[in-house]
Amino acid sequence: MSEPLVERMREFGTTVFATMTKLAVETGSINLGQGFPDTDGPERMLERAVEAIRSGANQYPPGPGVPELRQAVSEHRKEWYGLAYDADGEVLVTVGATEAITATVLALCEPGDEVIVFEPYYDSYSAAIALAGAVRKPVTLRVDDGRFTFDPAELAAAVGPRSRAILVNSPHNPTGTVFTRAELEAIAALCRERDLIAITDEVYEHLTFDDVEHIPLATLPGMRERTVMISSAGKTLSVTGWKTGWICAPPSLVRAVQTVKQFLTFTSGAPWQLAVAYGLREEMGWVAAQRAALEAKRDRLMAGLEAAGFDVLRPAGTYFVQTDIRPLGFSDGLDLCLRLPELAGVVAIPTQVFYDHPARGSHFVRFAFCKKDDVIDDAVTRLHRLSGLGGKIT
Ligand code: PMP
Ligand code: GLN
Numbered sequence: 001m002s003e004p005l006v007e008r009m010r011e012f013g014t015t016v017f018a019t020m021t022k023l024a025v026e027t028g029s030i031n032l033g034q035g036f037p038d039t040d041g042p043e044r045m046l047e048r049a050v051e052a053i054r055s056g057a058n059q060y061p062p063g064p065g066v067p068e069l070r071q072a073v074s075e076h077r078k079e080w081y082g083l084a085y086d087a088d089g090e091v092l093v094t095v096g097a098t099e100a101i102t103a104t105v106l107a108l109c110e111p112g113d114e115v116i117v118f119e120p121y122y123d124s125y126s127a128a129i130a131l132a133g134a135v136r137k138p139v140t141l142r143v144d145d146g147r148f149t150f151d152p153a154e155l156a157a158a159v160g161p162r163s164r165a166i167l168v169n170s171p172h173n174p175t176g177t178v179f180t181r182a183e184l185e186a187i188a189a190l191c192r193e194r195d196l197i198a199i200t201d202e203v204y205e206h207l208t209f210d211d212v213e214h215i216p217l218a219t220l221p222g223m224r225e226r227t228v229m230i231s232s233a234g235k236t237l238s239v240t241g242w243k244t245g246w247i248c249a250p251p252s253l254v255r256a257v258q259t260v261k262q263f264l265t266f267t268s269g270a271p272w273q274l275a276v277a278y279g280l281r282e283e284m285g286w287v288a289a290q291r292a293a294l295e296a297k298r299d300r301l302m303a304g305l306e307a308a309g310f311d312v313l314r315p316a317g318t319y320f321v322q323t324d325i326r327p328l329g330f331s332d333g334l335d336l337c338l339r340l341p342e343l344a345g346v347v348a349i350p351t352q353v354f355y356d357h358p359a360r361g362s363h364f365v366r367f368a369f370c371k372k373d374d375v376i377d378d379a380v381t382r383l384h385r386l387s388g389l390g391g392k393i394t
Contacts, residue, residue: 027341049275065093120354171204176315304380329390
């Protein structure tokens with residue numbers, strides 16, 4: 001049979017996260033690649049999911065999500081950001097942020113419409129844009145003063161007559177950048193002037209460090225009415241396997257996304273929705289402690305990677321660190337990551353796979369620090385084996 005996969009999806013093989021996790025399992029390496037915590041979310045929230053199953057929350061929940069979760073999301077937005085979203089009509093529960101992003105792009109973009117993304121970009125963005133038959137317009141984040149940022153002139157130049165939306169991820173995976181108010185103002189001004197919809201991926205909203213504040217784009221003037229704000233319980237409450245996310249947006253945008261979402265999955269797991277509602281209401285103290293613990297893990301991994309010879313960029317958010325591999329004598333991150341299990345017994349993510357212009361990211365490798373301290377320490381000890389190898393191996 002000739003290639004059965006539709007043409008627009010052919011550039012997408014298996015995701016880098018699945019590939020690298022498989023490599024870690026097969027080689028018995030420490031997995032600092034795929035970003036998932038190796039500890040559980042808050043105990044009482046887990047209990048709440050068990051209770052929900054035992055007490056019969058086992059049939060289809062309503063399409064927009066259980067009222068308890070929509071209400072909890074609405075309260076959370078108000079309390080943290082001063083944003084008022086009506087739980088009835090302005091909140092939609094999704095199967096993680098991934099479905100929220102894909103359903104939003106499918107709902108709002110016609111074939112041929114352009115979607116602006118900052119590269120390196122989270123891998124599902126390009127696939128969602130391709131599924132819609134839309135066109136991605138990358139704007140490259142470059143390192144300036146120790147953090148990845150963009151040139152506002154380059155961003156403005158990327159907007160054309162077919163531009164429909166901009167996908168904004170802050171805190172940003174894979175770079176760890178948290179956009180400043182000035183950066184967000186530049187994005188917002190462009191959205192207002194050129195009538196763009198903003199799709200914001202805020203899954204790391206509570207994972208910022210060094211007193212850096214996460215500012216939702218929807219809080220800027222004129223932005224609430226043109227923003228689809230997306231988040232998820234996976235990172236905030238350490239339950240990436242529950243795949244429970246949501247969007248908040250004005251009613252017409254929510255209706256559009258729901259029209260698509262209902263035929264992708266209709267709805268998502270009832271027990272998780274009830275437990276996450278509890279988590280958002282009762283466990284934000286746990287989230288604060290988790291954030292502090294992650295900050296210490298960031299510092300631990302950064303110090304270790306520096307001692308092992310990497311140039312390390314300090315992330316202001318997420319649970320990823322970017323490293324420059326050139327001081328170790330390597331130049332190609334993909335090549336290094338494929339050999340890292342054999343060279344050091346560690347798995348990491350080559351940043352270049354998140355670019356339309358891979359050469360711009362070829363010397364960066366991403367390591368995750370959402371792991372137990374002894375796992376981080378063990379990985380760092382192993383990575384010391386790299387020193388002296390760069391340039392010598394073929
Ligand atoms: N966006 C970003 C930036 C991510 O890192 C991830 C992975 N956690 C997702 C979206 C997907 O989130 P979820 O697991 O809730 O679908
Ligand atoms: N968001 C996670 C990461 O960036 C991976 C999610 C996935 O495996 N699709 O590592």
